[in-house]
Structures are given as structure tokens and as C-alpha cells.
Amino acid sequence: xxxxxxxxxxxxxxxxxxxxxxDWANYREVFVPSPTEIVFDYESYxxxxxxxxxxxxxxxxxxxxxxxxxxxxxxxSNPIVEIDPSGSAAQCRVYMQAAHFLxxxxxxxxxxxxxxxxxxGGFYDDxxxxxDAGRWRVDAVTLTxxxxxxxxxxMSLARE
Numbered sequence: 785x786x787x788x789x790x791x792x793x794x795x796x797x798x799x800x801x802x803x804x805x806x807d808w809a810n811y812r813e814v815f816v817p818s819p820t821e822i823v824f825d826y827e828s829y830x831x832x833x834x835x836x837x838x839x840x841x842x843x844x845x846x847x848x849x850x851x852x853x854x855x856x857x858x859x860x861s862n863p864i865v866e867i868d869p870s871g872s873a874a875q876c877r878v879y880m881q882a883a884h885f886l887x888x889x890x891x892x893x894x895x896x897x898x899x900x901x902x903x904x905g906g907f908y909d910d911x912x913x914x915x916d917a918g919r920w921r922v923d924a925v926t927l928t929x930x931x932x933x934x935x936x937x938x939m940s941l942a943r944e
Contacts, residue, residue: 788920789865792874795920796910800858800880803850808843815839816913816921823911825926829904834926852942854900855885860908872914880927881905886938895937902938906930 795814802811815822818838825834837845850856860878867874883903892898911924 788867788871788874789863792865792867792876792912792920793863793878795912795922796863796876796878796908797860799908799910799922799925800860803846804856804858806851808847812839812843813919814922815842816915816923820923822922823924825924828906828929829927849939849943852886852944853884853938854887857883859883874912874914874920876910876912877907878910879905879907884938884942886942888941891935891938891941894941895935897935897937899935900938902932902934902936904929904932 798810799814802808802814816839818840821836821838822842823834823836824842827833859881862879864877865874866876881903882905883901885900887900888894891900906927906929909926909928910922912920912922915921
């Protein structure tokens with residue numbers, strides 16, 4: 785018997801894989817399609833409150849950052865998936881570590897540190913809905929950051 789929790793976890797893993805591979809077309813498929821808005825809550829990372837936006841707006845915000853970095857590796861583990869009794873919605877919590885790398889000759893001069901890595905750890909809480917084709921799609925993402933290490937200044941430098 786097929787367990788839909790596996791499909792939910794695979795969708796959440798595709799979120800990380802799409803970013804790390806810079807595969808924006810497949811990354812887009814993780815989310816509910818426009819014009820439906822997705823709620824992104826990264827307040828524990830950057831201090832700004834949650835906001836709702838279309839997937840295109842989200843991609844416009846994150847693509848310059850991640851294409852500006854030399855490499856990333858988002859690792860997700862220990863999924864806890866709960867399927868709504870209706871079978872059409874799910875919650876998924878995964879532990880995460882996100883390593884970001886930027887190698888530049890002027891790194892120390894620009895950031896005050898020669899460390900090319902910035903990593904965060906914590907967990908994601910995602911809400912997903914089942915679409916008409918039977919695919920799980922993310923419609924809300926909450927990131928809770930427990931710890932940070934490394935040279936966080938590489939993130940703003942990568943956006944340039």
C-alpha cells in the first residue's frame with residue numbers, strides 16, 4: 785500500500801534540491817501555482833514578519849541570492865508528516881542545515897572575514913495541499929533557525 789507521507793517528504797526534499805541545483809523550473813513545481821499566494825515565514829532568520837506572495841515573486845527574491853553564491857547544500861532529515869483527515873492537506877516538519885559558500889579573493893576585505901561559509905540549522909514546518917493531478921504542493925513555509933555559524937556577510941555580498 786502506498787504511503788502518501790513519502791510523497792509529502794519527497795516534495796519537501798525537492799525544495800532543497802531545486803535550490804542547490806539552481807533548477808528553478810523544478811523548484812517552481814514544488815509550490816502551488818500562481819495566482820495562489822504562498823505564506824513564507826522566515827522571521828527567525830531575518831526578523832521580518834511572515835508575508836504572502838506568488839511563487840514568481842518568491843523566485844524573483846531568492847534567485848539572485850542563490851545564483852550569487854558559489855555553492856549551497858540544504859540537508860533535510862527526520863521528516864514528521866501528518867496528513868489531514870480529508871487526505872488533501874498535510875504538515876511536514878524536517879530538521880534542516882543550510883550551508884552557503886562564496887569564494888572570492890576580496891572576501892576578507894569585503895566582509896571582515898576570510899571564512900567562505902555561512903551555515904544555519906533548525907527546522908522547516910511546511911503546509912502542503914494535494915492538487916488536481918494528485919501532486920503535493922507547498923502553500924506555506926516556516927523556517928525556525930536554532931543556530932548560525934560562519935560568515936553571514938557572504939549572503940549580502942552574494943546578492944550584489
